[in-house]
Amino acid sequence: MxxxxxxxxxxxxxxxxxxxxxxxxxxxxxxxxxxxxxxxxxxxxWYVDPTPTDREASMASREKLGGYLQDRRWMVRTLDLTFQQSNRLAEWGYPYPVDDHGKSQRxxxxxxxxxxxxxxxxxxxxxxxxxxxxxxxxxxxxxxxxxxxxxxxxxxxxxxxxxxxxxxxxxxxxxxxxxxxxxxxxxxxxxxxxxxxxxxxxxxxxSNPYAISPAFGSVTKTLFYGWANFTYEDGSWCCIQRRSFRDCPSPASGGRSMRGSTRPTRTSSCTCGPRNRISSCPSTAPESIRSRIVFRLRCDWKAPCVAPAAFASSTRPAQPPSPGSMPPEMRRRAN
Ligand SMILES: Cc1cc2nc3c(=O)[nH]c(=O)nc-3n(C[C@H](O)[C@H](O)[C@H](O)COP(=O)(O)OP(=O)(O)OC[C@H]3O[C@@H](n4cnc5c(N)ncnc54)[C@H](O)[C@@H]3O)c2cc1C
CATH class of the missing domain: 3.50.50.60 (FAD/NAD(P)-binding domain)
Incomplete structure (x- = not known):
C-alpha cells in the first residue's frame, strides 16, 4: 500500500x-x-466517554453548532474511532495531562x-x-x-x-x-x-473555512474572536459574539463591512471558562488579547447579520454594553 x-x-x-x-x-x-x-x-x-447519554448530548450539541448538516453515522464512527485511537496514544506513551482528580484529560x-x-x-x-x-x-x-x-x-x-x-x-x-x-x-x-x-x-x-485573523497574524485561530465584539463601519453593533452571527434576526445586509475588536464584553477578573466565556482581559493576558485589535471583514453572506433591535439604532458605545442591558438571549451568551 x-x-x-x-x-x-x-x-x-x-x-x-x-x-x-x-x-x-x-x-x-x-x-x-x-x-x-x-x-x-x-x-x-472530540473525546467523549462511550456512555449513551454523554454521546447523545455531545452529538446534539455539535449538530446545533453545525446547523444540522451532519450525518449521524459519521459522527458515531468519528466518536468511536477517536475514543479508541486516543486511548491507544495513551498506551503508546502520549503525555496526557491529568485533572485535579487524577483523571487523564484526552x-x-x-x-x-x-x-x-x-x-x-x-x-x-x-x-x-x-x-x-x-x-x-x-x-x-x-x-x-x-x-x-x-x-x-x-x-x-x-x-x-x-x-x-x-x-x-x-x-x-x-x-x-x-x-x-x-x-x-x-x-x-x-x-x-x-x-x-x-x-x-x-x-x-x-473544505475551506478560512478563519478570522488579523492581517498581520500568522496564526488564524478564531478562538480569540469568540469574545470579540463586532460593529459595522457606522459603529452600530453587529453582533456581540462570533457565534451569534447566524442568529441575528434583522434584514439582510450582504456586503456590508464590519469591524471587530477583541475588547472584552466585561471587565471583571478573568474567568478562563469554556470557549466564548472568557470575559475579561487581565494584565497577565497576552498582549494580543489585551490590546484592542481592530480588523475588518466583509459580511458577504446573504443571511441577516445586523444588531438586534436593542442595539440597532445605537452608535458604537464607548464601552461595550453590560450583560444586564442585553436582551435575554444575548445575555445568556455573554455570561
Ligand atoms: C489553525 C488550525 C487549527 C486547527 N484546529 C483543530 C482542532 O482543534 N481539532 C481538529 O481536529 N482539527 C484542527 N485543525 C484541522 C487539522 O489540523 C486537520 O484537519 C488535520 O491536520 C488534517 O490532517 P491530515 O493528515 O489530513 O493533513 P495534514 O496534517 O495537513 O498533513 C498533510 C500532509 O501531507 C503532506 N503533503 C502535502 N502534499 C503532498 C504531496 N504532494 N506528496 C506527499 N505529501 C504531501 C504534507 O507535507 C503533510 O505532512 C486545525 C487546523 C488549523 C489550520
Whole structure:
C-alpha cells in the first residue's frame, strides 16, 4: 500500500495497514511528523466517554453548532474511532495531562508531541517513510485504476515511483493562502492528482473555512474572536459574539463591512471558562488579547447579520454594553 502524506490521516492509515500485514510506503512532501497543519498546532479532540447519554448530548450539541448538516453515522464512527485511537496514544506513551482528580484529560493534543509519536509508531510498524518526497502524479493501470504514484526525492534530486494495489491520498487540504502555521505545504496536490485520475469529489463545499485573523497574524485561530465584539463601519453593533452571527434576526445586509475588536464584553477578573466565556482581559493576558485589535471583514453572506433591535439604532458605545442591558438571549451568551 502507498500512503501519500504523513499528517495524522496518513500516519494512522499507514500504521493500521502495516498492523494488518500490508507492506506500506509513506511519502511525505516535508519531514513526516513535522509537516502539515496538526504538527504545528494544538488540536482539540472530540473525546467523549462511550456512555449513551454523554454521546447523545455531545452529538446534539455539535449538530446545533453545525446547523444540522451532519450525518449521524459519521459522527458515531468519528466518536468511536477517536475514543479508541486516543486511548491507544495513551498506551503508546502520549503525555496526557491529568485533572485535579487524577483523571487523564484526552480532549486535546499538542501537535508537535503527537506527530513526533506518530512518526515513531509509523516507523516501528515497519512502514518505509520517504521524507521530502512530494508525490506529483498517480499511476494508472490499463483499466484506468490507480496503481501507484510517482514523485520527487528532493534531497537526492531524483524521482521515486511506487506501484501499489492501494493508494491512500492524505495530503491535507488546500490552505496555503491562509498563511497559517503548518499550512504552507497544503497546496491541494492530492485533490489535483485525484481529479486528474478522474475521481469524483463530494462535500467540497465544506473544505475551506478560512478563519478570522488579523492581517498581520500568522496564526488564524478564531478562538480569540469568540469574545470579540463586532460593529459595522457606522459603529452600530453587529453582533456581540462570533457565534451569534447566524442568529441575528434583522434584514439582510450582504456586503456590508464590519469591524471587530477583541475588547472584552466585561471587565471583571478573568474567568478562563469554556470557549466564548472568557470575559475579561487581565494584565497577565497576552498582549494580543489585551490590546484592542481592530480588523475588518466583509459580511458577504446573504443571511441577516445586523444588531438586534436593542442595539440597532445605537452608535458604537464607548464601552461595550453590560450583560444586564442585553436582551435575554444575548445575555445568556455573554455570561
Ligand atoms: C489553525 C488550525 C487549527 C486547527 N484546529 C483543530 C482542532 O482543534 N481539532 C481538529 O481536529 N482539527 C484542527 N485543525 C484541522 C487539522 O489540523 C486537520 O484537519 C488535520 O491536520 C488534517 O490532517 P491530515 O493528515 O489530513 O493533513 P495534514 O496534517 O495537513 O498533513 C498533510 C500532509 O501531507 C503532506 N503533503 C502535502 N502534499 C503532498 C504531496 N504532494 N506528496 C506527499 N505529501 C504531501 C504534507 O507535507 C503533510 O505532512 C486545525 C487546523 C488549523 C489550520
Amino acid at each position: 502507498l500512503v501519500l502524506g504523513g499528517g495524522p490521516a496518513g500516519t494512522w492509515a499507514a500504521v493500521s495497514a502495516a498492523e494488518r500485514g500490508a507492506r506500506v510506503v509513506l511519502a511525505d512532501k516535508g519531514f513526516c511528523g513535522t509537516s502539515g497543519s496538526t504538527a504545528a498546532a494544538g488540536t482539540g479532540v 480532549n486535546s493534543l499538542q501537535g508537535p508531541e503527537y506527530m513526533r509519536l506518530m512518526r515513531k509508531r509509523t516507523k516501528q510498524a515497519g512502514v518505509t517513510v520517504l521524507d521530502h518526497s512530494p508525490a506529483l502524479e498517480l499511476l494508472l493501470d490499463e483499466a484506468g485504476a490507480v496503481a501507484g504514484a510517482s514523485g520527487l526525492r528532493r534531497q537526492k534530486q531524483d524521482r521515486w515511483t511506487v506501484r501499489a494495489k492501494a493508494v491512500v491520498i492524505a495530503t491535507g487540504g488546500c490552505a496555503f493562502l491562509s498563511k497559517t502555521l503548518g499550512s504552507n505545504v497544503l497546496t491541494g496536490d492530492g485533490y489535483l492528482m485525484a481529479a486528474e485520475a478522474g475521481a469524483e469529489f463530494s462535500s467540497m463545499e465544506f
